[in-house]
Amino acid sequence: MIDLVIDRRRKDLGGFEVGRVLPFHSRRMVGPFTFFDHMGPARFEPGFPRNVDVRPHPHIGLSTLTYLFEGEITHKDSIGSNLPIRPGEVNWMTAGSGITHSERFETLRRDGGVMHGIQAWVALPDGQEEVDPAFSHHPRDQMPVFEDKGLKAALVAGKAFGASAQVPVFSPLFYVHWEMATGAKAGLPAEYPERAAYVATGKVEVEGQTLHAGQMAVFKPGDTIIFEALEPSTVMLLGGEPVGPRFIEWNFVSSSKDRIEQAKADWRARRMKLPDLDDQEFTPLPEPAPPAQPMS
Template structure:
């Protein structure tokens, strides 16, 4: 039932650490999910430095999905969007042929508080990699919820458990937030060929194996997966139909290595528009990593 357990790897983003789960060398993607970062929880004091902010930077070939448990982030992008995301809401940004955006912690800087959430990247199908860039914000009313048997659930995106979120997705997928009381058992159906569960808080038991905070269990297809909370737990469910191999380098995802090289050249040459409301600085292209880029699959 459990094919693999992935431990998060701590990454310093310059002002705070995140736990990076995907991509992983043993399992690069889960359905269309090519990237999965657990942000925090981290407690900020009012007045912290601007180095924590994520300055304007580019993406191609993917959708970024931001979901918070605590805190606020101000998003600005090159299609003219400015949006503050709060807990239980979704920012879904489709990069397509190219978009730039920033993420600022302005409310936390003013007042202090906790930052805790998940940032994921969802690869686009090959035929939609060059689609027009777009941004959508969805409040809690757009995201179906369910409660019963010691389990509370919110469908963040896609279709699952007989429900569908109002978030526009580009391929068959699901993304769910579970909150489980200690002792509760909930089941993940065998609806999609690729599925995983990430424990953001607490400890759960799956198929007789403990999965702890900061670990992602990737499942074999074809079986219903019972998940029992050994403590109060927050579990993120994700997966969907596979899209085929993808290359990933820096902030770019594509089915073609040549397309990534083009995006790198465009950013280096200043050919990608910065956000109108945040165009005074940007993150430069980092040096090329050693060795060839590996395809995700």
């Protein structure tokens, strides 16, 4: 049963517009997912300016999960990672005690093309918020996949539908990519207490309600949720076990306001190492910084 429908809100990240879904004022998290941005689809011509890139910036207390439908992003971070992510692949970056990274559109700037994907943040559970930073890249041939009667499914991260992904998650969660042909039907089982579905493209019917591109439905626990595609559709399923209340400010997530204040001070004072191969720019802390917002 649908508990809430959230419409994406357009946000300008300084040259690149995204559709922000989470956090939402009446639903800050779904399971451990604290942040959900839909990037594009946006077409770029060759030679577009560098201000569209995401310059080096910091994180603590979370893992970022980048997943593309189209385009390419070059990831560089402060633990030495430097590689592109392409459609159907996963970048999983665990900030833990602190990491910095950049996201450059080098291939798109050279060749032009479409950028389309999702970036999500996953809060780390109690006892794991200060783990050592880490990064892993997972090509599409590592993902569990399923195909039947107009449905193509890929398990991006976590466990669902009897399968397990290779992404090294820290708490029980699921993240699934569905491609649905017109008329295809599929069910989301009641495996986790918190579940949601985001329609990236197309239109689906769920529990007698039509959801269109740019909408996330958050479901009540306890029932299998049946989907039917009214046209060719891309749907992302997400959720898991809650990790408890979290605060979020700028790029920092933590169960402690004081820890966020320390991270802000470290970034202001340039105590956080920049990416090894991208240390000539950085993203200033927004000033005056707003107070950390509680999430649960």
